[in-house]
Amino acid sequence: MIKKLAVSILFCIPLLPLAQDFSALWQGHFSYNNIKDVAKGNNKIYAASENAIFSLDLQTNELSTLTTVNGLSGETISTLYYSDVYGLLLIGYENGLIEIAFDDDEDILSIVDIIEKPTIPPTSKKINHFNAYNNVVYVSTNYGISVFDIERLEFGDTYFTGNSGTQTRVNQTAILGDYIYAACLDGNGLKKAPLSSPNLIDYQNWQTLSTGDFLAVQQAENSLYALRTNRRMYRVANDVLTEVFQYPDAPVDIKATDNRLLATTKNNVFIYDSSFNLISQANVNTAFNTTFTSAITDSETIYIGTKHFGILKTSISNPTEYEEIHPDGPLLNIPFAIQSGENQLWVTFGEYNLFYNPYPLNNRGISQLNNGSWTNIPYTNLFDAKCLTTISINPSNNNQVFIGSFFSGLLEVNNAIPSMLYNQSNSSLESLILPSNPSYVDIRVGASVFDENGVLWTLTSQVENALKSFNPSNNQWQSYSFKQFRTELGFPEITVGNDGTKWIAGYWNGLIGFKENGNAPLIKNISTEEENMPTHNVTAIALDKRNQLWIGTERGLRVLYNTSNFFTEENIRAEEIIIEEGGIAKELLFEQNIRDIEVDGSNNKWIGTADSGLFYFSSDGQNTIFHFTTDNSPIPSNTINDISLDGANGIVYIATNKGLVSFQSGGSSPLGDLESAYIYPNPVRPTFNIVEQKVKIKDISENVNIKITDIEGNLVAEAQSRNNQRYRGYNLEIDGGTAYWNGKNLANNVVASGVYLVMLSNLDTFETKMLKLMLIR
Structure with missing residues (x-):
């Protein structure tokens, strides 16, 4: 159902594209732990994480999800509202987008008018609150209040309530009697205006009841309450504000439901009747050490949104025991690296910036998808290993996984249980050296890979012996010097060729080739324009089935077609791929920042980029089979962090900076014979x-x-x-x-x-x- 928006004072070019459902071939793997807002309606509790929504059916306890696979945008959600009258869920976003999910329709309606309005700065388009009254919804935003007709699905007027009619941040509106009230920031205070006025677009029709900054205004039965940024709650009667309470922490969410007033702080949920008598108080406890973000109630139960445990359910009469509620999923929606194995996928959430700086250090756990179920391992179980990034699964033992920490060393995990952290005291791994602080330990283990002999090869930044090998079967380490290269930054990827050559992507050093060659190691790199490299920063590499090395850089793609003579040929050159487009010869992925390259069973190439989504090319790169972006697929962002292929099941896992999804490509890796066909x-x-x-x-x-x-x-x-x-x-x-x-x-x-x-x-x-x-x- 597509409905056209009417022309309004603010919105001159209405647009309501209908989002597509991609559930046939795609699957979302989102985290539902960090809740932004909760809402109630249709005998359900709705909860929004950063960019996905789940609902709890209060009669059946069934959980359902709504993600980019169903048509959500993937942008960051800021608020929710459910209309029982019209049977729809309104979803507001930080960028100004509004989406509508209908009870009787699988399609998602996307309203982009606010996003596309050029007179509103991008930083002022955030949707803060929906307040329904009769057939309209008053939309509080960072520029003012917009009126949306929920029956006709069209915008009406927009109210700029700042002094002299300027744009100002409005956090909430409430309606009591014949008046609408607005809680404003930027010193514009608490305002009210008569609902019957035909000219509320004139700021002079808005009366200021109190100056200052207000976070919320809510109506509970016949009472009105307003919250200031000074943590004080006021009762508003006859245009007079009377203080009723000062909170220990600034409330992050104020709601009114079932003639109750709910105030949520980071540690507490306070529930009042309409006369501001405290009915119940729920507190953070040691069993769920988290931060509260929002809350909603039904007749007997409190549903609390949290930062780490989804929804916590507890009784209003005795809010001491909590039940954790959320769909299965990874820890976070910021996957940094992924690696698939036999019916499993590992995910890390550590990170570093473009210059391989991990600071500020993060303390995040890891996640494993195993036979369709998620297991999350918290940071507290990881031997204090910080900034966990790259992952290598032992091909001879799928239960053994090694994860590089870009600060603490190398973490070993067996049967999903962290078992060892290798560092400077129990391995050949080395810390960088700070002349000003010789005792400081910082072991930046980056890319790693297993060779066909079951030996793990790792790279450590900012040390001379950057390349190291570790044999898990006998715990033997060996170190190899990279003294001729700059190692102060990073080595994002390493792969091993059939002849044992280690191919390494380096920031300053371009493409590096290394081969043990007995006691006379061979080592060489290409990184210059003379060698046809677009930049010295190589970000991704992949060997295909023809032993050709595909090289991704921050400024385009190259291929090393002949890898066998890399160490013997003096004038080695990488080559660009030239394609024909509209009768014009062009370089494939010209100037694109490439994040990852993967080769599938057909020798086709999956290539992820920093801002242009995911490409799927034929084996020679001449044909683009797919180009997935946020506009034509469920990927929640065009920034691709990593790709991993499950060749046995034909699944492509795609990690973006806003979440993880998978695509059922259908292909699989070929076997050595026909016995199992x-x-x-x-x-x-x-x-x-x-x-x-x-x-x-x-x-x-x-x-x-x-x-x-x-x-x-x-x-x-x-x-x-x-x-x-x-x-x-x-x-x-x-x-x-x-x-x-x-x-x-x-x-x-x-x-x-x-x-x-x-x-x-x-x-x-x-x-x-x-x-x-x-x-x-």
Whole structure:
């Protein structure tokens, strides 16, 4: 349902695009621990985290989520309101966006008028509060009050209530009797105006009851209360303010519900009746050491929004025991690095800036997605390891994980239990040296990777022996000198080639190649314009299945096509990829800041950027298969921090600076043989849309030929790995370890019911396998 906004005094170009539901192929993995606001309606409690919402059904206790996968924008939420009359949830954002989720419609309505109004500074567009009265909603913002007709879904007037009609921050409005009241900041005080006035856009019709800064104004039954920034609550009667209480901490949320007044501070929730008699008080306790952010009540229960535990539920009559309520999810919505393994994904939340500075140091836990369920390990269990970043899963033992700390060393985790922190006292890891403070310890372990022998290779910044190897099977460490390179900043990535060469992305040093070569290590780098490098700052690297090295930098993409002669060739050059666009030759990803590069089972490339979203390219980069942004996908931000591929299940995990999502690409990594190959669904029944959903031939080998014939031997479809790759419009397509058939024959017609033979041939080993498929139309 798309409804056009009417032209108003403030909003001249109304726009209401309808957000798309992406739930078929996408999944959100958001954190619901840090609650921004709570609301009540439709026998549900609604709670908003930074950019996702969940609801608790008060009758069934069922939890439901609303995320970017369902059509939310991914921007930062500031407030919520539910209208029982119109059956919809209003969602306000810090950037001025308003979205509406309807009870009877899966679509999300996005209202962008405030965002697109050029006369309002971007810092003044925050939505602070929704106050519904009859068929309108008074929207309190950082510029004033806008009136939104909730029945017609259109804006009306806008009130600039500052002195002389200037824009001013309005935190809340309330209505009592025939008047609307506004709690204003910027010294504009508490104001009121008659609701019946036809000219409230004239600031002179607004009367100032009290000067100063007010955080809130709320009506409880026939009483009105206002809160000043001095932490004092006042009863407002006959335009006179009478102080009734001073809070120990400034309240962060004031609400009125069921003729009660709720005041939430960081440590307490105070519940009053309409005469300001204290009914109940809930306090932070040791079982849930957190900060309160908001609260709402029903007849017998308090639902408290917190920073760390989602909603805490407790009884109004005895608010001492809490029940933690929120959907499953990671610790935070700021994933920095991710790494997938066998049916698992690890997430860290440490960070450093563009110059690899981890300060101010953060104390954050880690998260693991294991077979669909999240396990969160708090910082208190991590041996005080700060700024946890890169992750390496031991390929010979998926239960063993090593996580680099960009301050404390290297953390080892076994069976999801932190077991060891390697530092300067129990390993070869070294601290940087501060001449002014020789005893200071700061061990900045960055990128790490396992080689085929089960040895872990790590890089440490600001030390001469930056490259180190660690063998978990015998606890042996070795160190390798990087004295010819600048190590004061970072090494964001390392990968190991088939010949044992360690390829390293370096900030000052461009691309570094290192090979042990017995007792005479080979080490070399390319970073200059003469070597066709756009910058010395390499941010991402990936070796593809043709042993070509893809190099991401902060200013574009390069490829090292011949890696075998890197140490012997004098004039090594990286090459840009030239594509044709509209008849014009262009450089692929010209000047783009590239954050990560991953290679899938089809040798296609997933490339994440700092501000342009996620790209999916064909194996040679000549064709863009997908380009996901916030405009056409559920990624909550165009800033991609990391990508990880679950090749076995065809899942692409995407970490952005505003949350984690995954995309079911459908492809998988090829196997070494055809022994496990199978078809699904089988049989294909009439209810299955074979053209759209396609039959999958799973667990095939890398270089394979596939022929599909009818029972009489007539050829129906044929494909070969290197020719009929996916996304090229073939009826039979191969994507790594999975082939897709849309049920059409060589004449491009859907085949009839019957038994079909699928003949697989491994072109490398000459292994063959025949499968049967029953198709019923």
